[in-house]
Amino acid sequence: MAKRIEVSDLNIYYGNFLAVEGVNVSIEPRSITALIGPSGCGKSTFLRSLNRMHEVLPGARVEGKVVMDGQDLYGSDVDPVDVRRQIGMVFQRPNPFPTMSIYDNVIAGNRLNSKRMKKSETDELVERSLRGANLWNEVKDRLDRPGSGLSGGQQQRLCIARAIAVEPDVLLMDEPCSALDPISTLAIEDLMAELKERFTIVIVTHNMQQAARVSEQTGFFNLNGVGQPGRLIEFNPTEKIFSNPDQKATEDYISGRFG
Amino acid sequence: MTATKAPTEPPSQQRVVRRPGDRVFAGAARGSGIFILLVLAGVAAFLISEALPALTASSEEIPGGEGLGSYVWPLIVGTLLGAVIALVVATPLAVGIALYITYYAPRRIAAAMGYVIDLLAAIPSVVYGFWGLAVLAPKLVPFHQWTADNLSWIPLFAGPASASGRTMLTVGLVLAVMILPIISAIAREVFSQAPALHREAALALGATRWEMIKMAVLPYGKSGVIAGAMLGLGRALGETMAVAIILSGGGAATINLITSSNPSTIASNIALRFPEATGLGVNTLIASGLVLFVITLAVNMLARWVVNRRADFSGAN
Structure with missing residues (x-):
């Protein structure tokens, strides 16, 4: 279950363009780590490098090390598919599979592992995952309906249920609430507080209040200018970042005095 | 007002x-x-x-003297057989080609392949007909013989094998090549538009590329592939020249694909007989054309129905 991720000297490239430079950070298990920073600073790129989703884009690559409990995720013998099975991801826009029912969406990841499961086992897994995502009561009567018929917030929780159904070690969330209304956002934030008992959570957010509300640790990314690589400027306990940051740039950003 | x-x-x-x-x-x-x-x-x-x-008209007046039903029936069988062979062979191939071009091939090869496939659609059908007659048919003779020797327990390959290769099987394969570009062009288009959102969702769950295609691309592209297959089927059903050149035709209704005596298709029969037809003969040929029209319409409506049955899950909402 929940594992620690150590990142050292990580450079991330799109082709020849250095997008993120020299990240060193240690992400604690059973806690929420928030990544904040202005648009284009590389925080989403960094997040996607943690489960090797980054390299889905042609020409994208990394240098440096990402080690999860002693296992180098970028080791030459490591299959990115295995990495992604251990490190789940929730995206900015809710993306349940439109051609699948709610039920099938939840077990989509488990079907990939192609273990034969009994109907009773999958039923139980679906209920457990949907309860885990605080969605069970809203959808239990229409599990065979398409997931795309749900509201945005429900769809996002369905995506979380789908991600946690495979029991990952780490859950990455890329601005999971930016397409949602405040009530749905609150539901997801409550859910994150529960999920951190079991998972390591890393969340990218544009909403600084959200970072302050949910996270234990916060990393601030910034870049010097257009075409410059993004850097991790400061990484500290959330409380410290929002009260007494070490860096001037961090203080400028969180106080809105930025740019 | x-x-x-x-x-x-x-x-x-x-x-x-x-x-x-x-x-x-x-x-x-x-x-x-x-x-x-x-x-x-x-x-x-x-x-x-x-x-x-x-x-x-009464039965005796129809060419053949046994009524419209027995005149058109072999042609219907021939038309459907050729078209179904073409569809069964071409659809999986076209889907494979489309997937290769959109998700597997290096970008430069993919573009070149796209052009080559589209080029197939530009070749006139009379050329396909001659190719089928002069090249494919002789090449397929050993295959015909082999099926007759080994698969004759399947009614489709009951034999005796044609010595010329001018059979329904050859026609079906030529038609398959002809409709391949239509289906693969449409499949390529819909596959390339499968939303990145859902492809990434699959990959993030730990899907391999093939699993990603199964989860996010094929379900999304299904209705497009069906639509493309229907267009291809339409062309195969109505194809005239290629069939007329390859098939001797005139045989009775049979599903035996590898003999020399096989039924013609509606379209090629019309093309061959129309110049000499007079009086009721013309009306009979047009009646067979009406049958083709109805078949095509029915097939298309069936395909629509299949696509719409699970419209909720199409991803369009």
Whole structure:
């Protein structure tokens, strides 16, 4: 279950363009780590490098090390598919599979592992995952309906249920609430507080209040200018970042005095 | 005219501003829609009115002397057989080609392949016919013999094998090559538009590329592939020249694919017989054309129905 991720000297490239430079950070298990920073600073790129989703884009690559409990995720013998099975991801826009029912969406990841499961086992897994995502009561009567018929917030929780159904070690969330209304956002934030008992959570957010509300640790990314690589400027306990940051740039950003 | 009643209606509905650009565009679109329906109705009316004498004539008057049913039946069988072989062979191949081009091939090769496949569609069908007759048919003779020797327990390959290779099987394969570019072009288009959102969702769950395609690309592209297959089927059903060149035709209705005596198809039969047909013979040929029209319509409606059955899950909502 929940594992620690150590990142050292990580450079991330799109082709020849250095997008993120020299990240060193240690992400604690059973806690929420928030990544904040202005648009284009590389925080989403960094997040996607943690489960090797980054390299889905042609020409994208990394240098440096990402080690999860002693296992180098970028080791030459490591299959990115295995990495992604251990490190789940929730995206900015809710993306349940439109051609699948709610039920099938939840077990989509488990079907990939192609273990034969009994109907009773999958039923139980679906209920457990949907309860885990605080969605069970809203959808239990229409599990065979398409997931795309749900509201945005429900769809996002369905995506979380789908991600946690495979029991990952780490859950990455890329601005999971930016397409949602405040009530749905609150539901997801409550859910994150529960999920951190079991998972390591890393969340990218544009909403600084959200970072302050949910996270234990916060990393601030910034870049010097257009075409410059993004850097991790400061990484500290959330409380410290929002009260007494070490860096001037961090203080400028969180106080809105930025740019 | 109706505007004079406006005062009794709520003010919000009273004045819908209609800009000229909107009106022109709506008119043009509606006109095009009506136009295509009129063309279709005109064709149907022509077929029915011209076929009527044959439909009402007594059995002895129809060429062959055994009535319209027994005249058209072998042709229906021949038409469907050739088209089904073509579809069964071409669809999986086209889907494979489309997937290769969109998700597997390096970008430069993919573009080149796309052009080459599209080029297949530009070759005139008479060329396909000669190719089938001169190249493919002789090459397929050993295969015909092999199926007759080893698979004769399947009625489709009952034999005896044709010595010339000019068989329904050869026709079906030629038709498959002809409809391949249509299906693969449409499949390629829909596959390339499978949303990145859902492809990434699959990959993030730990899907391999093939699993990603199964989860996010094929379900999304299914209706497009069916639509492409129907277009291809339409071409295969109506193909005239290639079939007329390869098949000797004139045989009885049989599903035996590898003999020399096989039924012709409706379209090629019309093309071959029409120049010499007179009187009721013409009406009979047009009646067979009407049958083809109805078959095509039925197949298309069936395909629509299949696609719409799970419209909720199509991803369009």
